[in-house]
Amino acid sequence: MGLMDNKRGLVVGIANDHSYAYSIAESLCREGAECLFTHLPGEKMERRCRKAVDKLGLEDYWISPMDASSDEDLDRVFDAIGSEFDQLDFLVHSIAYADKDWLARGKFTATPREVFTQAMDISAYTYMAMADRAAPLMKDGGSMIAMSYLGAEKAVPGYNVMGVAKAALEAATRYLAMELGTRNIRVNTISGGPLRTMSAMAVAGFGDILGWVAEKAPLQRNITGAEVGDSAVYLLSDLSSGVTGQILHVDAGFSTIGL
Ligand SMILES: NC(=O)c1ccc[n+]([C@@H]2O[C@H](COP(=O)([O-])OP(=O)(O)OC[C@H]3O[C@@H](n4cnc5c(N)ncnc54)[C@H](O)[C@@H]3O)[C@@H](O)[C@H]2O)c1
Incomplete structure (x- = not known):
């Protein structure tokens, strides 16, 4: 018997x-969950996403293109899920975007308005937009998670406008939890340690960040995607039935260190 x-x-x-979303899906599928997937529109994005999902060894799966910055796309995807399936139990929001030209040291103060707005929209607002559309499908209650980073709480060199967007994402987690709790829908966010992913490569000095964690974190190492995946299982399963509105740090303890 699986937890999901x-x-x-x-x-x-x-x-x-x-x-990160791949590791999360891997843990969820291992525990018996049925996962539906979206990828950014475009042949290349679809091919890359399908190649990864195929590695999960599923017999069959539901997949659709979705640009989360488009209300039309969000409506189309959640309407399709609502008409094809009787119930949704969980949502994983593991997306973020900021113009990488502005993720460099010494380039925060002059961040252009459109760079700020786009980072906020894709990295924070979309959690609310997806929650709004997913909640009516969670007829027996449910659980949602998003992915954040320490740069929401502390100034991390090179994280800049994305740190501001992550702070908004973490605040949104608490407001979503307060509103959706009345429908037995739990809303949490994982603050994950640094992991070498495509998005992470946009952060200037990412290698340094990995080095600091390995040297200073209580566990004296970086975390793995699988460790975040397993924590996602905890938050999305009934194991965490009393937990909502929380930011769970899965970072080898790095966020607890003062020096
Ligand atoms: N890698 C890290 O070090 C790290 C640490 C903490 C938190 N996170 C967070 O984890 C999440 C996943 O990032 P990742 O590191 O796995 O990188 P990733 O590049 O593998 O994933 C980012 C995803 O965002 C999607 N995306 C971007 N714009 C989108 C849009 N408009 N509509 C729909 N999807 C869009 C991309 O298609 C991609 O699938 C992000 O929220 C990121 O900030 C990453």
């Missing part, structure tokens, strides 16, 4: 098999 038996959910954010 008889639970179906949408996993948003698999770009390839290095993505």
Whole structure:
């Protein structure tokens, strides 16, 4: 028996098999969940996402293109899920975007308005937009998670506008939890340690960040995608039935260190 038996959910954010969303889906599928998937529109994005999902060894799966910055795309995907399936139990939001030209040291103060707005829209607002559309499908209650990073709480060199967007994502987690709790829908966010993914490569000095964690974190190492995947199982399963509105740090303890 798996911890996610008889639970179906949408996993948003698999770009390839290095993505946090891939590790999360791997843990969820291992525990018996039925995962539905979306990828960014375009043949290349679809091919990359399918290649990763195929590695999960599923017999069959539901997959659709979705640009989360488009309300039309969000409506189309959640309407399709609502008409094809009777119930949704969980949602995984594992997406973020900021113009990488502005993720460099010394380039925060002059961040252009459109760079700020786009980072906020894709990295924070979309959690609310997806929650709004997923909640009516969670007829027997449900659980949602998003992915954040320490740069929401502390100034991390090179994270810049994305740190501001992650702070908004973490605040949104608490407001979503307060509103959706009345429908027995739990909303949490994982603050993950640094992991070599496509998006992470956009952060200037990412290698340094990995080095600091390995040197200073209580566990004296970086975390793996699988460790975040297993924590996602905890938050999306009934194991965490009393937990909502929380930011769970899965970072080898790095966020607890003062020096
Ligand atoms: N890698 C890290 O070090 C790290 C650490 C903590 C948190 N995170 C967070 O984890 C999440 C996943 O990132 P990742 O590191 O796995 O990188 P990734 O590049 O593998 O995944 C990012 C995903 O965002 C998707 N995306 C971007 N814009 C989108 C849009 N408009 N509509 C729909 N999808 C869109 C991409 O297609 C991709 O699948 C992000 O929220 C990221 O900020 C990453």
